Amino acid sequence: MMTEPDPRPAFSDDFRAQLDRLFVWRRDVRHFRTDPVDPAVLDGLLATACLAPSVGLSEPWRFMRVDSPARRAAVRAEFARCNADALAARTEEDAARYATLKLAGLDRAPHHVAVFCDADPAQGRGLGRLTMPQTTVWSAVMAVHTFWLAATAAGLGVGWVSILDPQQIARIVDADPRWTFLAYLCVGYAQDPSDSPELERRGWERRDPARRAWIVR
Ligand SMILES: Cc1cc2nc3c(=O)[nH]c(=O)nc-3n(C[C@H](O)[C@H](O)[C@H](O)COP(=O)(O)O)c2cc1C
Numbered sequence: 001m002m003t004e005p006d007p008r009p010a011f012s013d014d015f016r017a018q019l020d021r022l023f024v025w026r027r028d029v030r031h032f033r034t035d036p037v038d039p040a041v042l043d044g045l046l047a048t049a050c051l052a053p054s055v056g057l058s059e060p061w062r063f064m065r066v067d068s069p070a071r072r073a074a075v076r077a078e079f080a081r082c083n084a085d086a087l088a089a090r091t092e093e094d095a096a097r098y099a100t101l102k103l104a105g106l107d108r109a110p111h112h113v114a115v116f117c118d119a120d121p122a123q124g125r126g127l128g129r130l131t132m133p134q135t136t137v138w139s140a141v142m143a144v145h146t147f148w149l150a151a152t153a154a155g156l157g158v159g160w161v162s163i164l165d166p167q168q169i170a171r172i173v174d175a176d177p178r179w180t181f182l183a184y185l186c187v188g189y190a191q192d193p194s195d196s197p198e199l200e201r202r203g204w205e206r207r208d209p210a211r212r213a214w215i216v217r
Contacts, residue, residue, distance in 0.1 A: 022149060022152055022153055023149075024195050025152060025193070025195050026148060026149055026152040027152070027157060027190065027193070027194060027195075027197070027198075028158070028159055028160055028197065028198065029105060029157030029158060029159045029186070029188075029190045030102045030103065030104060030105040030159050030186075030198060031102070031105060031108070031190065031191040031192050032105045032108040032109040032110070032157065032159075032186065032188040032189065032190065032191060033108070033188060033189040033190075033191055034108050034110055034188070035110065035188075035189060036110040036111070036188075037110060037111060037156060037187065037188060037189075041154055041156075042065075042111060042187070044154075045147055045150045045151050045154060045156075046063050046065075046113075046147065048146060048147065048150040049061065049063065049143045049144070049146045049147035049150065050143065051146060052139065052142040052143040052145070052146040053139065053142055054124070054136075054139035054140075054142070054143075055124060055127070055128040055129055055135035055136060055138070055139050056123075056124030056125060056126065056127030056128045056129065057123070057124055057127075058121045058123045058124025058127075058129075058136060058139065059121070059123055059124075059139075060117050060118045060119065060121045060123075060124075060136040060137075060139050060140050061115065061116075061117060061139070061140040061143040061144075062115070062116040062117065062118055062140075062175075062176070062179050063113055063114075063115055063143075063147075064113065064114045064115075064116065064173055064175065065111065065112070065113055066112040066113065066114055066173055067112075071172050071173055072106070072112055074172045075106065075112065075114075075164070075169060075172055075173075075184065076106045076107065078164055078165060078168050078169065078172065079104050079106055079161060079163055079164055081165075082163045082164055082165060083103060083104075083163050086098070086163055087099060097204065100202070101199070101202060101204060102198075103161070103163055104159065104161045104163065104186065105157075105159040105161075105186040105188075106161065106186060108188070109159065109186030109187060109188045110187070110188045111186070111187040111188060112184065112185070112186060112187070113147075113184075113185040113187060114169060114173050114175070114181070114183075114184050114185075115140065115143075115144055115181075115182045115183040115184070115185060116140075116170070116175050116176075116179035116180060116181055116182060117136055117137050117139075117140035117179060117180045117182050118136070118176070118178060118179050118180075119133070119136050119137060119178075119179075119180050120133075120136070120178070121136065137180065137182065140182055141182065141183075144160070144182065144183050144185070147185075148160075151187060155189070156187060156188065156189060156190075157187070157188060157189060157190030157193070158185055158186065158187055159185065159186040159187075160183050160184075160185060161183075161184040161185070161186065162183065162184070164181075164184055166180070166181035167181075169181050169184060
C-alpha cells in the first residue's frame with residue numbers, strides 16, 4: 001500500500017538543540033541599546049506572534065505599537081508612579097533591595113508594544129469559552145510568548161512591564177474600550193545578553209529545579 005509522504009518539515013537534531021538554546025536564552029530584558037529595529041523585522045515578528053493557538057481560533061490578541069513620544073512619556077510616568085507605590089508597600093529592608101532592581105527598559109528601548117485582549121471577540125463564535133471565558137486572555141498571552149521567542153531568535157530582546165495601571169495605559173494609548181490590557185513590551189537589542197534571569201543574577205529570586213510536571217497515576 002502506498003503511503004502519502006509526511007508533509008511536515010523534518011526538524012533535525014541540530015535544529016532541536018538550537019531550539020533548546022533559544023528557550024534558555026530567551027530573557028526578560030531591561031537594558032537596551034537605542035538603535036532601532038528594521039521595521040520589516042518588527043512587522044514580521046508581530047505576524048509570527050499571530051501564529052499562536054487561540055480558543056476557538058478567536059485570535060483575541062491586539063498588539064498596538066506605541067510610537068508617539070508623548071504617549072511613551074505618559075507610560076513612563078505611569079510606571080514611575082506605580083513603581084513608587086510598589087516600593088512604599090514593602091517593608092523597609094525589602095524596599096531597600098527592591099529599589100536596586102531595574103524593572104523596566106522604558107527609557108532606552110527603541111520600540112514599545114502594548115498588548116490587549118478582546119475578551120469577547122465575535123471571531124471564534126464563542127467556541128470553548130462558555131465554562132472558561134478566561135481562555136481568550138490565555139490565548140493572547142500565548143501570542144506574547146510566541147512574539148518573545150521569535151524576537152529572541154531574531155537577536156532581539158523583549159521586556160515585559162506590568163507595574164502599570166491597566167486603565168491608565170488603555171487611556172494613554174487610546175485603546176478600544178472593549179479590550180483588556182495585558183502587557184507593555186519593550187523591544188530592541190539587549191545591552192547585556194545573558195542565559196540567566198536578571199532577578200537571579202541580582203539575587204532577588206532563584207529558579208526552582210523542582211518546578212517540573214507532576215505525574216498523576
Ligand atoms: C506576566 C509577566 C509580567 C512581568 N512583569 C515584569 C515587570 O513589570 N517588570 C520586570 O522587570 N519584569 C517583569 N517580568 C519579567 C520577569 O521578571 C521575568 O520573566 C522573570 O524574572 C524570569 O526571567 P527571564 O524572563 O529572563 O527568564 C514579567 C514577566 C511576566 C511573564
